[in-house]
Amino acid sequence: xxxxxxxxxxxxxxxxxxxxxxRLLGAELRRLEPGGICELELPLRTELxxxxxxxHGGVVSYLADNALxxxxxxxxxxxxxxxxxxxxxxxxxxxxxxxxxAEAVSVGKSQIVCRCDVFVRSGADEKLCAVAQGTIARxxxx
Amino acid sequence: xxxxxxxxxxxxxxxxxxxxxxRLLGAELRRLEPGGICELELPLRTELxxxxxxxHGGVVSYLADNALxxxxxxxxxxxxxxxxxxxxxxxxxxxxxxxxxAEAVSVGKSQIVCRCDVFVRSGADEKLCAVAQGTIARxxxx
Amino acid sequence: xxxxxxxxxxxxxxxxxxxxxxRLLGAELRRLEPGGICELELPLRTELxxxxxxxHGGVVSYLADNALxxxxxxxxxxxxxxxxxxxxxxxxxxxxxxxxxAEAVSVGKSQIVCRCDVFVRSGADEKLCAVAQGTIARxxxx
Amino acid sequence: xxxxxxxxxxxxxxxxxxxxxxRLLGAELRRLEPGGICELELPLRTELxxxxxxxHGGVVSYLADNALxxxxxxxxxxxxxxxxxxxxxxxxxxxxxxxxxAEAVSVGKSQIVCRCDVFVRSGADEKLCAVAQGTIARxxxx
Numbered sequence: 122x123x124x125x126x127x128x129x130x131x132x133x134x135x136x137x138x139x140x141x142x143x144r145l146l147g148a149e150l151r152r153l154e155p156g157g158i159c160e161l162e163l164p165l166r167t168e169l170x171x172x173x174x175x176x177h178g179g180v181v182s183y184l185a186d187n188a189l190x191x192x193x194x195x196x197x198x199x200x201x202x203x204x205x206x207x208x209x210x211x212x213x214x215x216x217x218x219x220x221x222x223a224e225a226v227s228v229g230k231s232q233i234v235c236r237c238d239v240f241v242r243s244g245a246d247e248k249l250c251a252v253a254q255g256t257i258a259r260x261x262x263x
Numbered sequence: 264x265x266x267x268x269x270x271x272x273x274x275x276x277x278x279x280x281x282x283x284x285x286r287l288l289g290a291e292l293r294r295l296e297p298g299g300i301c302e303l304e305l306p307l308r309t310e311l312x313x314x315x316x317x318x319h320g321g322v323v324s325y326l327a328d329n330a331l332x333x334x335x336x337x338x339x340x341x342x343x344x345x346x347x348x349x350x351x352x353x354x355x356x357x358x359x360x361x362x363x364x365a366e367a368v369s370v371g372k373s374q375i376v377c378r379c380d381v382f383v384r385s386g387a388d389e390k391l392c393a394v395a396q397g398t399i400a401r402x403x404x405x
Numbered sequence: 406x407x408x409x410x411x412x413x414x415x416x417x418x419x420x421x422x423x424x425x426x427x428r429l430l431g432a433e434l435r436r437l438e439p440g441g442i443c444e445l446e447l448p449l450r451t452e453l454x455x456x457x458x459x460x461h462g463g464v465v466s467y468l469a470d471n472a473l474x475x476x477x478x479x480x481x482x483x484x485x486x487x488x489x490x491x492x493x494x495x496x497x498x499x500x501x502x503x504x505x506x507a508e509a510v511s512v513g514k515s516q517i518v519c520r521c522d523v524f525v526r527s528g529a530d531e532k533l534c535a536v537a538q539g540t541i542a543r544x545x546x547x
Numbered sequence: 548x549x550x551x552x553x554x555x556x557x558x559x560x561x562x563x564x565x566x567x568x569x570r571l572l573g574a575e576l577r578r579l580e581p582g583g584i585c586e587l588e589l590p591l592r593t594e595l596x597x598x599x600x601x602x603h604g605g606v607v608s609y610l611a612d613n614a615l616x617x618x619x620x621x622x623x624x625x626x627x628x629x630x631x632x633x634x635x636x637x638x639x640x641x642x643x644x645x646x647x648x649a650e651a652v653s654v655g656k657s658q659i660v661c662r663c664d665v666f667v668r669s670g671a672d673e674k675l676c677a678v679a680q681g682t683i684a685r686x687x688x689x
Contacts, residue, residue, distance in 0.1 A: 142319035145287075145310045168287045177284035178332075178345050179325025186320050203320050204516070205540060207349035207491055207633040209660045209682060211653035226664075226678055227637035232488070232542075234635045234678060236662070238652075252652055252660060254680045256489060256540070256635060258516075346658070347682060349491040349633055351518045351540060353511035368522075368536055369495035374630070374684075376493045376536060378520070380510075394510055394518060396538045398493060398631060398682070400658075426603035429571075429594045452571045461568035462616070462629050463609025470604050487604050491633035 124198065129153050133191060146183060150191065157196025157225025157233065161188040164218050165241075176214035176241065176250075185237045185253040188221035193233035193257025196225035201233070206255025214250040216243030223253075231259040266340065271295050275333060288325060292333065299338025299367025299375065303330040306360050307383075318356035318383065318392075327379045327395040330363035335375035335399025338367035343375070348397025356392040358385030365395075373401040408482065413437050417475060430467060434475070441480025441509025441517065445472040448502050449525075460498035460525065460534075469521045469537040472505035477517035477541025480509035485517070490539025498534040500527030507537075515543040550624065555579050559617060572609060576617065583622025583651025583659065587614040590644050591667075602640035602667065602676075611663045611679040614647035619659035619683025622651035630658070632681025640676040642669030649679075657685040 124132070133153040137143050146169065152160035163169070163184050171177040185208050194201040223237035239251040266274070275295040279285050288311065294302035305311070305326050313319040327350050336343040365379035381393040408416070417437040421427050430453065436444035447453070447468050455461040469492050478485040507521035523535040550558070559579040563569050572595065578586035589595070589610050597603040611634050620627040649663035665677040 136314060139314035140319060141310050141312050142322055143313075146321075168283050170283050171285075172278060172281035177282060177325070178328050179288075179321070180284055182324045182328055183319070183321025186324055190320075203352060205349065205351040205489065205518075207347065207680060209347040209653075209680065210345060211655070211660050227635075227675055229637070234489075234637050236678070236680075249653060252662070252680060254633060254635065254662075254678060347631065347660075349538060351511075351538065353513070353518050369493075369533055371495070376495050376631075378536070378538075391511060394520070394538060396491060396493065396520075396536060420598060423598035424603060425594050425596050426606055427597075430605075452567050454567050455569075456562060456565035461566060461609070462612050463572075463605070464568055466608045466612055467603070467605025470608055474604070487636060489633065489635040491631065493631040494629060 124155055126154055129155055129195060143187065146180065148184065148187065153191055153195050155195055157192045157228065159188050159191035159195060159223045161191065161221045162218055165216065174215065176219060178210060181210065181214055181219065181239055181251050182208050184219050184221040185239050185251060188223035188237050189235045189253060189255045190257055192223035192225050192235045196228045196233050197259065200260040201257045202260055204256040204258040206253055208251055208253040210251045212248060212250045214241040216241040218242045233257045266297055268296055271297055271337060285329065288322065290326065290329065295333055295337050297337055299334045299370065301330050301333035301337060301365045303333065303363045304360055307358065316357065318361060320352060323352065323356055323361065323381055323393050324350050326361050326363040327381050327393060330365035330379050331377045331395060331397045332399055334365035334367050334377045338370045338375050339401065342402040343399045344402055346398040346400040348395055350393055350395040352393050354390060354392045356383040358383040360384040375399045408439060410438055413439060413479060427471065430464065432468065432471065437475055437479050439479055441476045441512065443472050443475035443479060443507045445475065445505045446502055449500065458499065460503060462494060465494065465498055465503065465523055465535050466492050468503050468505040469523050469535060472507035472521050473519045473537060473539045474541055476507035476509050476519045480512045480517050481543065484544040485541045486544055488540040488542040490537050492535055492537040494535050496532055496534045498525040500525040502526045517541045550581060552580055555581055555621060569613065572606065574610065574613065579617055579621050581621055583618045583654065585614050585617035585621060585649045587617065587647045588644055591642065600641065602645060604636060607636065607640055607645065607665055607677050608634050610645050610647040611665050611677060614649035614663045615661045615679060615681045616683055618649035618651050618661045622654045622659050623685065626686040627683045628686055630682040630684040632679055634677055634679040636677050638674055638676045640667040642667040644668045659683045
């Protein structure tokens with residue numbers, strides 16, 4: 122199924138709007154490209170932090186997980202779910218906004234392997250706060 | 264630092280109450296033992312789902328991440344953060360409640376390796392929906 | 406396909422003997438059960454060490470990877486490959502023999518999620534040196 | 548500790564020559580740079596294969612693991628070990644030579660997070676066969 126980029130981004134935003142948890146958190150889909158590129162952002166607010174004032178690890182992993190899924194789905198052209206992923210937190214996420222950038226690195230018949238970098242933006246400054254890698258699978262593979 | 268089990272569970276619940284994101288989601292710390300055992304539960308509600316009515320992957324990974332951290336912190340006796348973890352989603356999480364059970368499998372001087380099983384409860388039925396493994400590190404190790 | 410345990414272990418040993426790399430390293434299949442249980446051993450010798458006299462990480466990860474695959478294959482009843490895995494090294498592997506014990510924790514239609522503990526034996530003493538978790542997939546899924 | 552690139556590569560090759568397992572497999576260190584860049588190659592021969600004629604997964608994971616460690620060590624400037632890593636196999640490794648290219652993506656005080664791509668070369672053709680991500684830790688951190 123060939124999809125033009127504008128339709129893909131619109132469809133991606135519709136799916137995000139259909140996810141109650143993504144609405145609760147406030148994620149914004151900024152970029153989605155057929156080759157398997159995704160950029161997902163999340164404005165930080167007090168409710169998304171842990172006890173030391175950083176974004177909670179679960180918020181960072183939510184964003185990485187969702188960006189991996191979008192990148193895999195965009196590359197796949199079929200309905201997908203995240204099968205598994207791994208994340209390394211490399212710096213406390215202190216700032217106004219998280220930005221997850223994911224890309225498909227290998228596209229198979231029923232699985233796509235993707236990587237994701239999560240940055241935290243504070244003013245004009247952007248710093249890497251987590252890196253992830255995971256498998257996105259065709260719905261129904263298991 | 265030796266901590267008695269009752270104090271540990273009370274202190275653990277205080278920390279959870281200090282995490283705005285854990286309050287937003289509604290996580291409940293059921294069990295926390297000095298040997299590195301943790302049980303963390305999360306009642307599911309519409310806001311925590313994705314578009315097909317399952318618990319969002321980010322909710323499942325939040326619970327696994329947090330349970331891993333608690334298990335590691337309980338085993339360590341010092342302040343910890345999750346350094347990295349990996350999660351495999353094995354079944355759609357459909358039910359009323361998620362239960363994450365984590366335990367420390369190796370305790371080092373500044374790092375603890377933990378595993379976690381996440382179950383979804385539906386009535387009297389409990390099913391495995393994800394398995395995780397990760398590293399919990401002493402705060403300030405990096 | 407239902408296989409009796411004796412046939413399964415024999416078939417497993419034949420497959421191991423057909424792997425030139427497993428012969429080079431000297432792995433021994435000790436146990437293989439239809440439910441998805443595997444025990445794989447490796448006598449250590451100088452050629453399998455790194456520069457400090459421990460078993461090389463690559464040797465430990467080989468054994469974990471192969472044990473995961475066997476456990477998954479035994480649970481699956483179809484031909485499998487390791488799709489991905491994650492390993493935490495928790496202690497230098499110093500001793501005479503490595504023992505990897507793996508088990509299937511979730512069996513799907515085309516994927517099995519397995520866990521593995523790797524121990525090092527020194528005399529009568531056995532210590533955990535690594536823990537792993539991974540996905541075993543039906544051959545041809547990707 | 549500041550090291551010039553030529554000395555670093557020479558020292559890296561000495562370490563590789565001191566690893567009996569790396570000698571057994573025949574790994575060659577092609578590139579090692581202070582910023583945390585490593586290229587490690589392995590000519591394939593029958594002994595390194597599995598039963599279907601591909602490089603054994605354990606060979607691919609050995610190379611990824613070792614390349615991650617070198618990249619981390621080069622970035623760190625202190626003695627390191629691989630603490631943990633995750634690998635996705637994305638294509639059967641059929642060819643004459645494996646090439647692992649690793650880089651440090653985040654350098655901390657006692658831990659470095661690295662990524663690695665493993666390619667298989669067949670004639671003039673080079674294909675991605677695995678991707679990995681892991682944590683390299685200062686020796687003695689645990």
